[in-house]
Amino acid sequence: MHRVVDSPQGKYDVAILGGGFAGATASRQLTRAGLRVLIIEARDRLAGRMWSQPAYFDGHAVEWGGAFMLDRPSYPLTWKEIDEHDLRLDWGSLAKTKLIWLSDGQRRVGPMPVPLDELVSFERLLLRISELASRIDPIQPIEDQDVADLDVPWPSLLEGLALGPHTRELFSTHIVTLAGDPWDVPSALPLLHTIAKSGSVSAATFFAAPYDTPMARTLGPQLADGTGALHDAVMSGSDADVLLGTEVVAVEDTGADVRVTTSTATLTVEAVVCALPIGVLSGVRFSPGLSPELNTLASQGVAGQAEKVTVFVSNCPEPFYAHGIPPGGGFATASTTFHDGDRAIVVGFTSEAGIVDLDDVGAVQNSLRQYVPDITVDAVAWHDWAGDQYSRGTWSYLRPGQSTLRPKARQRQGRITFAGSDFDARLGVEGALHTGGLAAEEVLGILGR
Ligand SMILES: Cc1cc2nc3c(=O)[nH]c(=O)nc-3n(C[C@H](O)[C@H](O)[C@H](O)COP(=O)(O)OP(=O)(O)OC[C@H]3O[C@@H](n4cnc5c(N)ncnc54)[C@H](O)[C@@H]3O)c2cc1C
Structure with missing residues (x-):
């Protein structure tokens, strides 16, 4: 010991x-x-950078840093520990989840991420991503593969696709959430590799949202005991x-x-x-x-500089998953990870470091209200990992x-x-x-x- x-x-x-x-x-x-x-x-x-604190607000724990356990193929060593030590999982609320999309200044609710007139553009995006991912061998280490031309930021890989504004904004927001940086900064390779390993674009991206408990579906479950x-x-x-x-x-x-x-x-x-x-x-x-x-x-x-925020809220009648670029910036992704009555815990990722004053409860509430108009913020927990002298970055x-x-x-x-x-x-x-x-x-x- x-x-x-x-x-x-x-x-x-x-x-x-x-x-x-x-x-x-x-x-x-x-x-x-x-x-x-x-x-x-x-x-x-x-x-x-994985720091859990039990009973932080109203008896609920908070994860200041890393929390989500990705899927078994991507995280074999982690799942071995979880299984061997019998660690309990938290998949979030199992109630039906309201899906909210915000792009090109428009808020939409429902399973379809983009307006119907962008369906073709959306399909073109999925097809291009699938084609690119199919070039990657999911078994071999990525550094041993001849995929240097995919080791570039996303915008150059999607050139000529004539994506509609909603499709483009939503996908760029997805990259922001994954990488914690604007979508023209990180390499496309990690996500393409994940897609190759999971076998489908929808299983590995926010397009999994039409299922219940989307945060758990897209990022994986959390650990019930932190x-x-x-x-x-x-x-x-x-x-x-x-x-x-x-x-x-x-x-x-x-x-x-x-x-x-x-x-x-x-x-x-x-x-x-x-x-x-x-x-x-x-x-x-x-x-x-x-x-x-x-x-x-x-x-x-480390590339990732955007913030992860845990928000304890009331006036939240149903579990939700929200994704988009709020006008002026805000939360690129915000999703309930716990819901009971009208109270919930929302985990959000900012669209850009410093875009929301996270020490100001009112500012956080205004940002969340772009997705859920009447939501009330009771407490906010976040840690400045980029400014922390012992991490100097996030994930x-x-x-x-x-x-x-x-x-x-x-x-x-x-x-x-x-x-x-x-x-x-x-x-x-x-x-x-x-x-x-x-x-x-x-x-x-x-x-x-
Ligand atoms: C906000 C956020 C969200 C994340 N989300 C996820 C997620 O959902 N899933 C996931 O798998 N990962 C996530 N991550 C990433 C994950 O937390 C890290 O990849 C992982 O914890 C890193 O472990 P490590 O041991 O490599 O580094 P660290 O955990 O950073 O450990 C390094 C240690 O070195 C110490 N140290 C630093 N400087 C010194 C010094 N000079 N002398 C002595 N000690 C020093 C630090 O205090 C620290 O304890 C997230 C990270 C953050 C910040």
Whole structure:
């Protein structure tokens, strides 16, 4: 069982920098191999960008960061943990969901995302996406495939399609929700890969909305006991010591060992797993310096900058899923994840960072009222992950060119290995679990185990 310590307790074989899911996975694997491991975490808690807090408002929990467990084919390692630890799932309200679409200044309700006169344009979009996705082998790693021409932003792939304004706006909004950035920033490749794996455009995009509980359908379920339960499950298999509230400032690989300097001390270990977000790497002094690939990635940072917001509301007579571009900007997607009577919890993603003053309940209410006119906001929960000095970004979505850069950027440098979802084409927690395992294997190799 891991234990939280006030200071390093004797000599450790391995230091793990960062106690998110990547660090936790690596620590479990390394302590199971019999190594003495110290996790050094800057915050006063573990789990990094997945942070659940029980009974935040009116008895309801809040997930400040990552929360949705994607489908089994995309998230095999995550689902293995969920199954093995018997974690309970929350698929949201099972009541019929009202679908609300907002595009070209027009609000529409019903299963059809676009007005009827854009049906042909909408079908053209689906067909083009299917054709592009069919070029991707769902089994092979994306970086090994000859698909560089798909590693570009979406607008260039849809040129010449003459999409109607509603079709274009709604699809661009979908990309904004997925990537947390305007649709001309991220690469089209991750979504095309997801579509190839799921086998259909509608299963992998917001077009799944005509089904009930669309947030769960499009993004996956949440964990009923919070993502903290998943992190606890991983850590339950780790015997590491954990040092909280301790920032790593420098890492020096001498060739014979590694010296890790924190805000309070320097310790010497045989090897290091660096499981820090890429956005913070340039704030840590590495000697020798980072590889050119990793330097590029660290300076580019994570693509996603838009905000996720959890809103506790009343005057909400039915569960809803809303999607679009409100005039002047607002929530690109907003969906009830819980509904009871006229009270609900709405999870929203802004169409652009800073577009809504999320500390202003009135501003959030005005934004939501573009979709549900009488809704009343009782409380708002959000965290500024882009401004947070220990994350400097939200979830890691690929920019063009990063799918080939990332595997090289993660390559071990001497006695230092790298882990974290920001290094992986698999999104979110799955990428963290995957790379945490890879980095642990590499450390075992370095130590000759
Ligand atoms: C708003 C939001 C929504 C998301 N939605 C989803 C979702 O629905 N599904 C999904 O799968 N994923 C989602 N994600 C992404 C997911 O949360 C992350 O991919 C995953 O948690 C990253 O894990 P990690 O271990 O790689 O990094 P992190 O969780 O960031 O862990 C890195 C750790 O390093 C620590 N650290 C940083 N600097 C230092 C330092 N100098 N010294 C010591 N420690 C340091 C940090 O405090 C942190 O604990 C979301 C993320 C955000 C922010």
